[in-house]
Amino acid sequence: MKFTTLLTSAAAIAALVLAGATSASAESTLEIVKKRGHVRCQVGPASPGFYFLDSKGDWQGLDVTVCQAVAAAIFGDPTKLEIQSVSSQARFTSLANGDSDLLSRTATWTMSRDTQLGIDFLTPNFYDGQGFTVRKESGITSALELKGAKVCVTSGTTTESNLADFSRTHDLNISAVTFEDFNVRDETYLQGGCDAVTADKSALAGNLAAFPVPGDHLILPDTLSKEPLAPAVRHGDNQWADIVRWSEFAMVNAEELGITSANVDDMRANSKNPSIRRVLGVEGNIHEGIGLDKDWAYNIIKLVGNYGEVYEKYIGDGENAIGIPRAGSANALWTKGGLMYSPPMR
């Protein structure tokens, strides 16, 4: 690696010379973003339902709505975004070195990532857990029956190590067959190369819907792991973290209060509920501490939607959604037994 170090040092020196007088300033992320005119938001190489390109070349998905919400809160325009698609190997470096302002890409919030990588995870926007898909004809109804089974898994993620832990804990002697690409993994499973597939349940449901005959397969009820999928920002800029966190909360809060993108104008004009009036900036001054306009939450709800709306559109029952029911899951509102809970906005 001597050469590569040499190369980068040379490049760094050249860049320093080029950059000239522009010294590293202590500008806040919000100032940088406002000056640049758009938010740099990092997603991954595409994951159905969460971040994917559509045939018109636009990024869509549940995680993309977090980016859009932040852009709407700052600029009043959810398209003031540069979506960066970064490989999972480079994702945290890219955030830490300032390439991205925000990471929103089904990254699991773990203690080591939160405390060792110079980044901070915010509120999970999706609670996932690892599970198994098996063929119905195999007669398997519980993960504990997978003794000695061959299980297809994508490599390089927490999924692989969770599988190994699970196998060891329950003495199942599972052999993992690893793949880089989930398509090849599923293809192998469909052709009988594995007895089961393991991945986060959301992904399993999305992929299962795309099998030639979905009815022949079954997602086992067991959940191997906790996967709180959360956006993340660089460590140390608390104001920026606040903006992203409260943009997320605004969407959850709006759902709780019954504000949708369709009725938000009506609510702003006519609602007498003080909670709604505070969220929409009609009364109170909740926007002052966060450094945004009075309309920030109104813009998010109007232009992006509340959490329930975007969930249905991309994950739930919408026409183009991957079809994971929300009722009874951890992603339901806390009032319906789920974990989606926003602190009060007052």
Next chain:
Amino acid sequence: MEYVRTKDTPTRKPPLNESSLLGWLKINLFDTLFSSVLTILVLIAIFFAVKSLWIWGISDGVWIAETRRECFKINIDGACWAGVIAWLDNIFYGRYPREELWRINLGGLLLILWMLPLWLPRVRGKIFVGLSVVALYPFLAGYLFSGGEKGIFMQVMITAAIVGLAVNVANAVTGYFNRGSLSSFILRKIGKSDAPEKQQRNILLAILLIAFVAVFVWQMGWVVENVTWTKWGGLFLTFVIAGIGIASALPGGIILALGRRSKLPVVSVLSTAFIELFRSVPLITVLFMATTMFPLFVPEGFVLNKLVQVIIAVCLFNACYIAEIVRAGLQAIPKGQYEGAHTIGLGYWGAMGLIIMPQALKHMIPNIVGSFIGLLKDTTLVSIIGLFDILNILRAISKDTPWIGLHKEPLVFGAILFFIICFAMSKYSRHLEAKLATGHKN
């Protein structure tokens, strides 16, 4: 004299097994029992491979559907081409705004228009065509593709490019219709063909200047919307990276090769070190270094965009490979050629430019084109660092909700596309070899 034949013997037909189709088959495919068996086995294998491909792709293929689920309903065993068709814009142009696609098409057309004179007979000044396309076209295309505000330097270069293009086209037209070069044609038209050379030159310069000023004034009002590089993608991005890589790798490689063979120790050692270092590192490492490590070493806020970093990395990397090919070509030139060049009074650059390099490059065309084809295919590595080149776009289809899991068909389509492009390049290289093979036919 009676032994001398006065008439030719009548020509006889070649033996049957030399001329007829059956004879050819007998000699080439069914010569012995062993080769007959082999032939039949291979034919059977080809038949089954083609048949199953045909059934999957053509006879069972689904061409019109809204989603993959619909494809399954129509024919569960066939290929679902509908998804590829729905994504064609993405595959060719990436995320480029749909209402701005004409800019990419225009850029491509201009390039073809600019290069066309190279293949036309009777056109003079082909070296000028080649040089101007490498030196000027990138500015015009660069602005056309990215748009936004133009600095004064860009304005001058864009003007120069437009004038250069116009001169090229006009020159090609006059040349093709046997009217001589553009300058002689103009002079004849205004009745100055017999004027002294100095006056002729001044007239031509004045015309050029007027054209330059006119175009400059026009282009000041010409502004196209800014499209950031993050929206570039698909085959377009692949062509941009490979095109710049190819255009700069050859001159870079020649310089490095000459440097490596130089008698000046500093130049030679530096060139050798550069070549060896880049050649001993995989391209993907160079790409990762360029994109993920580089930002750590520069002050916050200073950003060289990722596409530029990637292009620089690709250019440097390929220049080193071309350098070694050129060096091989140089070493194949007999010493007599060098000595001969010197005896007629040519210096180093004269000898290289007029005698040695043309021969060396001609010999090395297959290798150079081979390396360029490799470069084109290597550009798909940029998908690993997150650029949406054609490979990444093709893979993204399987993650678009209506087409979840559709991954074989896009890759097959990509393979066909790459085959067409690479095969065309390889054919062109054969054509070039044949055209340049003067006096070396054995």
